[in-house]
Amino acid sequence: DTAVSQTPKYLVTQMGNDKSIKCEQNLGHDTMYWYKQDSKKFLKIMFSYNNKELIINETVPNRFSPKSPDKAHLNLHINSLELxxxxxxFCASSQGLAGPSTQYFGPGTRLTVL
Amino acid sequence: DQQVKQNSPSLSVQEGRISILNCDYTNSMFDYFLWYKKYPAEGPTFLISISSIKDKNEDGRFTVFLNKSAKHLSLxxxxxxxxxxxxxFCAAPHSGSARQLTFGSGTQLTVLP
Known part of the structure; x- marks a missing residue:
């Protein structure tokens, strides 16, 4: 029973290409997130959606465009990939925005741009 | 500006002994803290949390202590x-509209048999 799933797990592509990462959660949560773990291992928030509406857009290049077709899905599209x-x-989900809310993470997608 | 800091990148402990992982924070608005555990090639998994109204929370072998005056917590x-x-990873949710998590940089724990 996968709670938060991401595809693909690994993605290797050339600079300049456009790629998408998909995320789905079957927990019935209404809030989903995208985090980026950089080379220094920091996990940083990129986007957050609540009930399909964007509520956080951190300082992320506009080449990154999240799309939430429904509450259970939050996909990440990246244009003109750079090194x-x-x-x-990592995709994550949680229930509600008020009060403490544990976030559940997917297994991650390792993106390598050549 | 790192609002959540884990100053020890690694820790080695003998099996059966106590492991103590530390975390410091700078944002006094944080009112809730979480610890996540991460294995290689997997996503972080929630381990234990503590509200700022408490100074201790215990779950089996895991206990988190919070010292608000020192802005310090330990697992x-x-x-x-x-x-x-x-x-x-130590993490804290923001008090804003989305409760996104701010993470520390993580501590690699190695338990030696």
């Missing part, structure tokens, strides 16, 4:  | 087991 985009991207 | 694992070897 610096190489990282591990 | 104790007793007794440590080889399966506990992982990277441990």
């Amino acid at each position: 610096g985009d190489s990282a591990v991207y | 104790h694992i007793v007794p440590s087991q080889p399966g506990d070897s992982a990277v441990y």
